Amino acid sequence: MRYLSADRIFNGKEFLDPNSVLVFDDNGLFVEGVDISAVKNSQLEHHKGVITPGFVNSHCHLELSHMLNMIPQKTGFLDFAKNIMSRRNSVSIEQMIEAAKQGDIHMQQNGIVAVGDISNINITFDVKKQSKIFYHTFVELLGLDPSKSVSMIYYGVSLLNELKNLGLAGSLAPHAPYSCSVQLIKAIADHNAKNNLPTSIHNQESEEENKFLRGEKSDFDELYKFLQLDISWFKPKFKSGLDAYIKELNAGINILVHNTFSSEDDLRSVHSNVFWCLCPSANLYIEDTLPNYDQLLKNTQQICFGTDSLASNSDLTIVKEAGIFYSKTNKLELSLKGLTYNGAKALGLEDRFGSFIKGKNTGCNLITDDKKDLTLIKVLC
Ligand SMILES: [Zn+2]
Structure with a gap:
């Protein structure tokens, strides 16, 4: 004893x-x-x-661990997104898996016991199976074209079945409102609610995202050109990035990640089961901006923290993220709660962790x- x-x-x-x-x-x-x-x-x-x-890292991308120092800092979201897409496959699968292993060990050494981890593919599943950390994998889906929703859900469910066969936990997650149709977001939210599982989505990481969903000219026009995708049919008329999908999220647990450019109206528009996941190091790395924490805290105390990936962070020490929030807000109890209990609750794991x-x-x-x-x-x- x-x-x-x-x-x-x-x-x-x-x-x-x-x-x-x-x-x-x-x-x-x-x-x-x-x-x-x-x-x-x-x-x-x-x-x-x-x-x-033990700490909970509510938002990570273990499969991007090989991207440490690959992307220049503070150049804005468009540049960052282009770099992720063009460089994420620049090393071998073996190197990606080795980097994920190192990322996992690093998180264990830094007191992390549970992680909400985004996966687009299955390369990190074995690392997660071997780990002492409890992983809840968010199988992330993308598709702005509504006609692709059904095939995306099939793909997602096939990865969920792989996780299940390995004894790992998981649910589906739409990437972001600028990369997913409303139909896909709704189908994912419904699927998760039916299975009593959390949903995670990147939210308002850049102001350009808000502009794009309002139907204004934005950097996303260039991003889709870069991807050689014709989206001239896409005519959104929402009030903000969050407004584009918030009605489609059901009353299950939802984790909104980043929230750097969420307005007071956005903060008030969500239902009570929403957790606001903050990734300050990644926000500083990409946009060199932090969310307005005073405004956030006026409207909610349901915060948790994420490291995001090593593509946008120098390490995966979640206590550092809570430390940045603490240094800006002076809210010690809330910083520690976000690091532990709230993180666990956001992942539906409060009976085991936090x-x-x-x-x-x-x-x-x-x-x-x-x-x-x-x-x-x-x-x-
Ligand atoms: Zn992310």
Whole structure:
């Protein structure tokens, strides 16, 4: 048995009484929380810093791990998207798998116990199967042409079946409103709701996305030209990128990722099961902009964090993402909740991760709390 105490203990939702001690068995399973008076001095393992449950990375793309340092920073979304498309297949499959393995190990070493990971193809499935991390894979689908919806869903379900055969969790995910028809988004949301699974979508990552969905001239005209796709038939007239699809999302769990250019109206337009996943490093890498956190927090506390991929981030340390949010907002409890309980809830995993749950190996991390930043000191169990 291990009896862990620290300057402060955060249980995923709130700070515990200062006299609390967490008891874990030798396999790292959480046994119970007790008062310090019930523990012999010689048994107590006291740490300087803050103890938290294992972290949840709510948005990652493990299959892009080979793209570290491949794409120039701060050049805007159009350049970034063109670079992703032209360079993602520039190395061998073996190199991609090796990079994904390293990314997975890096996340384990950085206290991450569960990940919501986007996959377009199956190359990372074996890495996920071998990993100690719990992966919920979002099989991501694209298709602006509504007539392609049915075939895309078939493709997605075939990948879901592959995951199932490997004993891995997964659901379908539309990529973004500028790359998916409303019909495809609705079909995916319905499929996930029927199976009680979360849906994830990239939301308002650039202002150009809002312009494109309003039917205004935007960088996406050039992107589709670059892809040699004629979209002259596409005549959207929405109020924003989010307005294009929000009615199609059902009351199941939905994770909106990025939200860099979401307006007050957008924030108010969603139903209560929406989680706003923040990926500040990626926003700074691509657009050199962060969401308006004050505006966000006026409307919701349902935030969680994602690293995005190594194509748009220097590493996959999720605590760094929460640290950026914390340094801008000074909201310590919410930063830690986004890193743990909210992340787990967004993935539908709150019974297994995100807090200290009896009989479960939910992870236990020690972090600094030095007023300006959050850093992992070590993984305790
Ligand atoms: Zn992403």
